[in-house]
Amino acid sequence: MRTICLYFEIHQIIHLKRYRFFDIGTDHYYYDDYENERSIGDIAERSYIPALNTLLEMIKDNGQYFKVAFSISGVGMEQLEMHAPHVIEKLQELNETGCVEFLAEPYSHGLSSLANEITFADDVKKQCVKMEEYFGKKPTVLRNSSLIYSDDIGGQVAAMGFKGMLTEGAKHVLGWKSPHYVYNCNIAPELKLLLRDVNLSDDISLRFSNSEWEGYPLFADNYINRIASLPEGEQVINIFMELSALGIAQPLSSNILEFLRAIPSCAKAKGITFATPGEICQKAKSVGALDVPDTLSWVDEERDVSCWLGNAMQREAFNKLYSVADRVRIANDSRICQDWDYLQASNNFRFMTTKASNVGLDRGIYSDPFDAFTNYMNILGDFINRVNSLYPDEIDNEELNALLTTIKNQGDEIEMKDKEIIRLKAKIEKIQASDEKVKGKAEKAKAVKTVAKKTPGRKKAVSASVKEEKK
Amino acid sequence: MFGWEFPPHVFGGLATANYGITEGLHAQGDMDITLCLPKPWGDEDRRSADIIAMNAVPIAWRDVDYDYVNGRVGDIMSPERYYRMRDNIYADFNYMNVNDLGCLEFAGGYPSNLHEEINNYSIIAGVVARAEQFDIIHAHDWLTYPAGIHAKMISGKPLCIHVHATDFDRSRGKVNPTVYSIEKNGMDRADCIMCVSELTRQTVINQYHQDPRKCFTVHNAVYPLKEEYNRIPRPDHTNKDKIVTFLGRITMQKGPEYFVEAANMVLHRTRNVRFCMAGSGDMMDAMIQLAAERGIADRFHFPGFMRGKQVYECLKDSDVYVMPSVSEPFGISPLEAMQCGTPSIISRQSGCAEILTNCIKVDYWDIHALADAIYSICANDSLFHYLQDEGKREVDQITWEKVGLWIRELYERTLGNR
Numbered sequence: 080m081r082t083i084c085l086y087f088e089i090h091q092i093i094h095l096k097r098y099r100f101f102d103i104g105t106d107h108y109y110y111d112d113y114e115n116e117r118s119i120g121d122i123a124e125r126s127y128i129p130a131l132n133t134l135l136e137m138i139k140d141n142g143q144y145f146k147v148a149f150s151i152s153g154v155g156m157e158q159l160e161m162h163a164p165h166v167i168e169k170l171q172e173l174n175e176t177g178c179v180e181f182l183a184e185p186y187s188h189g190l191s192s193l194a195n196e197i198t199f200a201d202d203v204k205k206q207c208v209k210m211e212e213y214f215g216k217k218p219t220v221l222r223n224s225s226l227i228y229s230d231d232i233g234g235q236v237a238a239m240g241f242k243g244m245l246t247e248g249a250k251h252v253l254g255w256k257s258p259h260y261v262y263n264c265n266i267a268p269e270l271k272l273l274l275r276d277v278n279l280s281d282d283i284s285l286r287f288s289n290s291e292w293e294g295y296p297l298f299a300d301n302y303i304n305r306i307a308s309l310p311e312g313e314q315v316i317n318i319f320m321e322l323s324a325l326g327i328a329q330p331l332s333s334n335i336l337e338f339l340r341a342i343p344s345c346a347k348a349k350g351i352t353f354a355t356p357g358e359i360c361q362k363a364k365s366v367g368a369l370d371v372p373d374t375l376s377w378v379d380e381e382r383d384v385s386c387w388l389g390n391a392m393q394r395e396a397f398n399k400l401y402s403v404a405d406r407v408r409i410a411n412d413s414r415i416c417q418d419w420d421y422l423q424a425s426n427n428f429r430f431m432t433t434k435a436s437n438v439g440l441d442r443g444i445y446s447d448p449f450d451a452f453t454n455y456m457n458i459l460g461d462f463i464n465r466v467n468s469l470y471p472d473e474i475d476n477e478e479l480n481a482l483l484t485t486i487k488n489q490g491d492e493i494e495m496k497d498k499e500i501i502r503l504k505a506k507i508e509k510i511q512a513s514d515e516k517v518k519g520k521a522e523k524a525k526a527v528k529t530v531a532k533k534t535p536g537r538k539k540a541v542s543a544s545v546k547e548e549k550k
Numbered sequence: 551m552f553g554w555e556f557p558p559h560v561f562g563g564l565a566t567a568n569y570g571i572t573e574g575l576h577a578q579g580d581m582d583i584t585l586c587l588p589k590p591w592g593d594e595d596r597r598s599a600d601i602i603a604m605n606a607v608p609i610a611w612r613d614v615d616y617d618y619v620n621g622r623v624g625d626i627m628s629p630e631r632y633y634r635m636r637d638n639i640y641a642d643f644n645y646m647n648v649n650d651l652g653c654l655e656f657a658g659g660y661p662s663n664l665h666e667e668i669n670n671y672s673i674i675a676g677v678v679a680r681a682e683q684f685d686i687i688h689a690h691d692w693l694t695y696p697a698g699i700h701a702k703m704i705s706g707k708p709l710c711i712h713v714h715a716t717d718f719d720r721s722r723g724k725v726n727p728t729v730y731s732i733e734k735n736g737m738d739r740a741d742c743i744m745c746v747s748e749l750t751r752q753t754v755i756n757q758y759h760q761d762p763r764k765c766f767t768v769h770n771a772v773y774p775l776k777e778e779y780n781r782i783p784r785p786d787h788t789n790k791d792k793i794v795t796f797l798g799r800i801t802m803q804k805g806p807e808y809f810v811e812a813a814n815m816v817l818h819r820t821r822n823v824r825f826c827m828a829g830s831g832d833m834m835d836a837m838i839q840l841a842a843e844r845g846i847a848d849r850f851h852f853p854g855f856m857r858g859k860q861v862y863e864c865l866k867d868s869d870v871y872v873m874p875s876v877s878e879p880f881g882i883s884p885l886e887a888m889q890c891g892t893p894s895i896i897s898r899q900s901g902c903a904e905i906l907t908n909c910i911k912v913d914y915w916d917i918h919a920l921a922d923a924i925y926s927i928c929a930n931d932s933l934f935h936y937l938q939d940e941g942k943r944e945v946d947q948i949t950w951e952k953v954g955l956w957i958r959e960l961y962e963r964t965l966g967n968r
Contacts, residue, residue: 099918100925101819395932433940449910452933453926460929 082315082354083306083346084273086245087322088222089127089159090152090188091119092424097444098454103461109418111444116162123163126326131169133325133336137343138178145343146178146353149322150222153186153206154420156213167213174214180355181210183218183241189423190387192223192232193374194401198408200239202423220244220356224425226275226319226377227384230370233264233272241270243360245319248274249375249382256369259313261359265368271360272369275319275377279306284324288333299341307349315359316351319377379436386436387428392452397428399459403466405476409483410469418462427455551585552675552687552694552701556594556601560857561659562799563882564714567746567770568690571712572599574771574954581958584682586697588671589658592625602682603627604674608636608652609643622651638680643673664693665728672696679704686710686961692717692729695736708741708964712768715746718753719877720803734758742964744768744957746880747901766960769905771950772885779862784891787869792823792928795868795892797861798875798883800831805874805897805914810837812874814844815921816928823849823928828864830855865890869934870927874914875900884909888945893937895923905948908940 096111137145149170151159159166173179185191185202186209192199203221211217220243221236228246236244248258258274282302286292306316321328329335346353354362378386388394400422407419430442430451445451470479551572555565568585575581576598585599594601603626619629636652648654654670661667675697687709689698695711702709716733717725737743737758743765745751751765787793794816796809806827813825827837827850834852841850856864865871871887871894878900885902887894888909896903897914910927912919927934 099922100929101815101918101921103819391932391936392930395930433936446911447907449923449926449933449937452930453910453922456926456930456933457922 080314081306081309081351082359083351084148084315084317084354084356084359085146086148086150086182086222086317086319086356087130088150088320089322090155091122091158092188092426093154093158093421094118094443095421095427095454095458098457098461100457100460103457104464107461107465109458109462110421114444115158119158119162122323122327123159123166125331126323127163127166128169129331129336130322130325130339131166131173133340135169135173135176137340138173138176141343141347143178144347144353146180146355146358147173148180148182148220148355148357149173150182150184150218151210152184152188152224152424153209154188154424156209171213178355180220180357181214181216181218182245182356183207183210183221185224185423187420187423188224188425189420190224190227190384190397190425190428191401191404191423192227192235193384193388194397195404196235198401198404199235201408202420203239220273220360227374228272228371228376229374230264230266230372232374233270233371234266237264237267237270243271243273243356245273245275245317245356246371247375247377247382248277248317250277251382252369252371252375257310257313258317259309259315260366261315261363262367262369263365265370268365268368271363271365273315273317273356273359274369275317279316280318280320283318283335283338284320284328287329287335287338297338299338299345302338303342303345303349303351306346306351315363379434386432386434387425390431390433390448392448393428393431396431396452396455396459399456399463403463406466406470406479409476409480410466412469415462415466415469422459422462427451431455551583551599552671552689552697553585553587554691554693555659556585556587556590558593558858559591559658563880564691566773566882567714567880569595570771570773570950571690571953571957573773574950574952575957577951577954578958584684586675586678586694588656588667590626601626602631602678604654604671604678605656606632606651606653607674607677608632608648609639609646609654609674609677610648610652611636611639612650612652614651619651623653635677635681638677640676640680646670646673668693668696668732672700675700676704686965688712689736689740690714692733692736695732699736699739702739709739710742710744710961710964711736711740713737713743713745713750713754713879715879716750716753716757718757719750719879722802722876740764742766742960744960746770748904749877749899749901750879768953768956768960769901769948770880770882770885771948771953772882772889772945773950774946775862775886775889779859779890782859782863782866784866790822792869793826793867794823794870794872794924794928795826795828795864795887796872796874797828797856797864797887798873800827800829800834800837802833803876803878804831805876806831806833806837807840808874808914808917808920809872810840810844810846810850811917812872812920812924813841813850814846815917816924817846817849820925820928821849823924825850826853826864826868827851828853828856828861861886862890865892868892870895870924872920872924873897873900874912874920876914878902885945885948888941891938891942893927893934893941895920895927906941906944908937908944910937 094111094114095109098109134147183203183206186206187202191202207218221241222245226245226247258276262272264270287297289295325335374384375382376384388397407415430445431448433448553568555561557565557569572583575583583599586602586604588604590601590603606623606627616629619632656667679701687698687701687707689695690712691714698709717729737760743754745754745765745767748767751767754760754765755762798804800806816823838852841847865887871892873881873884873896875897880901884894884896894909896909896911898911899914903911910923912923
């Protein structure tokens with residue numbers, strides 16, 4: 080049976096503020112609160128809420144037939160928590176229908192998969208914990224930032240225990256192959272790969288409202304007919320995009336939500352079903368391994384990492400940032416870790432690109448790539464100073480790690496001993512208390528005897544009280 | 551073509567632009583250029599243009615023999631041409647301060663009696679316009695507008711004027727009324743106005759009230775570096791003091807005080823940077839005082855006016871070139887710095903910002919941004935190398951040949967319009 084796998088990405092960065100080099104060392108707060116609140120509020124209002132409402136209605140209207148998947152970056156989640164909690168409530172409501180799956184992705188939406196294995200694993204773990212906390216289920220399928228994938232990353236992801244991974248159906252990787260099958264990673268056959276259908280996805284997310292496009296206007300029945308007329312064996316149609324495509328990239332006035340709403344019934348008529356990535360990875364069998372020696376992503380015409388690491392400035396910023404990755408992990412300082420998440424976001428590197436792109440790039444507060452680079456490097460300079468000043472420079476990471484482990488072990492030991500002391504103290508007190516009781520009893524008993532001797536008339540009453548005491 | 555200065559005798563940016571345009575037009579192959587200069591020295595490059603020395607054009611009839619003329623002005627003008635010019639004297643100018651050949655002397659450059667020289671230049675232009683054959687008149691900057699108008703009235707040929715700068719740029723808005731009137735008169739009577747940037751074009755349209763349909767933007771270009779200058783090595787400043795340079799006239803228009811203030815901010819945070827303010831001008835003393843007041847004089851240097859090879863040595867020895875001009879019609883110097891492989895920071899209020907992408911642009915008043923950009927280039931090698939390589943590549947694509955092609959197109963349009 081032919082299946083559509085619909086998936087939306089939710090991610091918004093924490094915007095950096097204008098940070099001059101004379102702020103280095105004096106100002107450790109790097110974020111533009113106003114811009115954060117404004118942009119996420121705007122996007123929630125114009126895109127997330129209407130789009131999620133529509134998806135919820137689609138699920139309710141179609142029973143268990145329509146299914147959809149989301150992934151939310153950790154920093155995006157923090158933005159929503161702070162400035163648009165109603166979006167999270169909406170997502171939880173969607174989750175309760177049972178037709179929604181949440182995927183894993185790096186918490187920071189960063190490029191750690193290209194730099195540092197342990198950082199990448201921690202990054203993903205952190206986001207999984209958050210997803211479980213909010214939606215009650217541990218993700219089983221991973222989606223790396225901007226669908227970045229290579230054989231090595233696949234191998235690592237499989238080792239982390241994921242069943243499947245999403246990536247781009249890039250032409251230069253697929254060649255004559257079709258993205259409409261399930262493939263597997265060539266060094267870890269148990270990891271299944273779902274490949275984005277570039278055309279069908281971009282028709283919605285890039286071109287839907289473009290009146291100069293020859294496919295304009297796009298209707299749901301045409302769209303489903305195109306899927307239905309694919310060759311017989313092609314069973315999995317992966318349509319992946321950012322959620323903000325509905326409403327921001329393609330304005331609501333283009334009736335994109337009405338288009339979306341009509342898709343399930345059109346698909347039903349053609350016998351096409353919906354499934355989440357997790358279900359597909361469970362049911363479908365892989366048709367073969369996919370070789371991806373060079374890293375690919377879903378960005379730009381090249382579908383590689385050149386929009387983040389294409390020029391020397393981007394590479395310097397990237398190398399500088401990840402040069403402190405181990406130190407940050409070992410130090411494990413809560414404020415540093417928070418800044419670490421925010422600074423990793425790949426968007427920060429995207430702002431520095433000097434490539435010409437056919438997708439309009441909003442550089443935010445930056446006027447050009449050099450401006451973006453300067454600002455980021457200033458912030459990074461301060462951040463690295465802070466990381467380095469936590470512990471003396473001359474101690475290298477291994478030594479530091481050993482020392483910290485020793486300290487931690489000693490701390491644990493002390494804690495255990497403290498507990499032991501408390502326990503023992505309690506015991507002693509108990510023993511003392513029972514001792515005193517026994518003494519007290521003995522004295523009382525003596526007193527009773529002497530009294531009894533003096534006033535035999537009240538003997539009965541006293542023996543009654545002794546009896547009570549015994550009880 | 552009417553010009554005021556021409557290399558190698560350079561007083562300002564006008565000479566370079568004039569040379570470039572002449573070369574660019576000459577490269578078309580089928581264009582003959584007659585260039586009128588007030589006081590050529592005889593060592594100008596005459597391959598691309600036929601240079602007429604205005605100080606050897608007679609305006610009063612004198613009976614002089616061939617050898618005498620040859621001996622007096624032979625290095626700048628042939629006696630045949632002198633006689634041809636003499637046949638075209640159109641009025642009696644004996645009352646003027648003419649010399650033994652019936653010619654007017656020019657001091658050259660920008661002397662104190664500039665207005666008188668401009669007037670003399672336009673009188674002589676009347677003789678030249680009668681004696682020479684041409685299809686179109688091209689006048690460079692306000693000094694030669696009166697001559698252009700005069701030539702147009704005599705010959706009836708269309709007049710193109712080239713606006714390299716306006717008095718609004720030079721004076722930050724407080725214009726000299728005499729200069730303004732000469733400029734406005736020239737623009738009013740021109741058939742085509744070529745402005746060196748969109749910024750200038752807007753000034754011409756809004757401040758001189760010109761019809762936008764006859765105003766065009768003709769961006770300047772830059773000539774490939776001479777081999778002699780190309781060979782100057784770039785000193786390596788790794789682990790040494792970085793050098794940040796300002797090079798130009800130290801006047802209000804160039805915004806030198808913003809450079810000093812930015813230097814002050816940089817030097818209060820980091821010590822391995824030196825600042826160099828090359829050039830001279832009316833604000834130089836004030837700048838020296840300002841640097842001293844800010845307490846940065848030990849790292850802020852004034853090497854004075856530079857010419858020829860010194861300029862390129864200075865540029866090559868710099869790690870950052872800064873042009874914080876308050877109002878710069880075009881500004882060729884950052885292009886030259888980029889040719890030398892020196893990253894440039896330019897103000898958004900300069901014309902060259904319209905065509906350059908591989909340089910850092912800041913608003914001239916934003917000294918924080920300027921200081922930040924200076925620090926960033928000095929501190930981040932990747933940015934320095936990127937701007938160095940890509941900047942050079944970019945500026946190598948900006949050639950006078952392309953400018954010449956565009957001017958030719960404008961000539962043809964102007965001729966076709968009549």
